[in-house]
Amino acid sequence: MRTALAFCLICTLGIAKTAPAQQTATDSQKNGAELYGSACAACHGPDxxxxxxxxxxxxxxxxxxTDCSFGSPEADADWIAVxxxxxxxxxxDPMMPAFGDALSGSEIARVVDHLRTLCTEDGWPRGDLNLPRPLATEKAFPENEAVLTSTFSPSGSDAVASELLYERRVGRRGQYEIAVPFELRETEAGNWGRGLGDIALAYKHVLFDSLPSGSILSGGTEIIFPTGKEAEGLGSGATVFEPFGTFSQMLPRDGFLHLHAGFEIPAGREGAHTESFWRAAVGRTFVEQQWYRAWSPMLELLGARTLANGEPAMWDVLPQIQVSLSTRQHVLLNAGLRVPINQRQNRGNRVMVYLLWDWFDGGLFTGW
Ligand code: HEC
Incomplete structure (x- = not known):
């Protein structure tokens, strides 16, 4: 501790040299590498x-x-905040000092730009393109996260359908996922029964990404296995192939857009029809005190249509709000209400809630 204290004195003195005596930041002419050399290299190493x-x-x-798998998923906003x-x-750890008084905003931006040059491999999509996750629309950015989503009627009666999703990145641009749905429902005897639904496996790959234009496009396929008990209404009874595409776009003023569309193709089952679906989400992020808790209200528009049976498309809207719970911003909550726009006679409103844990950024109970 004493060495750390002595060290920090030295490092503060080091910083003081680069800053005016009264500790208010003025913009120097130094480039990012020079700023890094004088303010950061003592701890983070020259390389x-x-x-x-x-x-x-x-x-x-x-x-x-220099480790792209560590640095590339981080957004500039998070590093600038740190x-x-x-x-x-x-x-x-507070051992990482605050430079807000010693460096100007543009100096901090330059030094973070320098950090970006230290990952020298191509093909890693940048964390800035990792835009907030809607409840139903799949986003394009590959993730390391676990998400528990529950859907139930606003009155809290009948059944609670939940899904545990685990996503893991592979390589620079890939991600696979496993989704395990399960349902809790009230039985006729008045107890709560539970059952497993159809387990799904998916792979998603980034096809195009551009930080300057703020866009990322991915494609993938999901295979849904008939593991649920169809007789109890817990599964479709068929293996379903779901090819899909997803596109995310940064918009001005911390706005964002996600588009997601695909087909659900049931295999080996008489009379089962292919369904097409399309989903869009728009939203905007608001950050408390510039650096801390993030709130992202979003609105989703969801459409689906069974091909070949002549039925009209089903449309839903899903207003929602996502909020970061942990200071690390790696545990997030999202709550919304899915409201059918048409064919309302056999479809009611549904509350949807998820708890998301970005496990790559830290344990579930660290970072608060
Ligand atoms: C006194 C030593 C020290 C100095 C000087 C220092 N850092 Fe750090 N920094 C740390 C430590 C220690 C951590 C890791 C903290 C942890 O893991 O809890 C860290 C973490 C960080 C992180 C977070 C990385 C992540 O995990 O997402 C960033 C970004 C960062 N430093 C940038 C800088 C920049 C830029 C400078 C110079 C302007 C700088 N640091 C100067 C000690 C320092």
């Missing part, structure tokens, strides 16, 4: 892999900014 423990005088592991406010901005 960004982290200075040796003996030099920094503390035991805490330092991030490796540099401005110190480790506490994302519940990291």
């Amino acid at each position: 960004g892999t982290g200075a040796p423990r003996a030099t920094v005088g503390f035991d805490l592991p330092l991030p490796d900014f 540099v401005h406010e110190g480790g506490r901005a994302r519940a990291f």
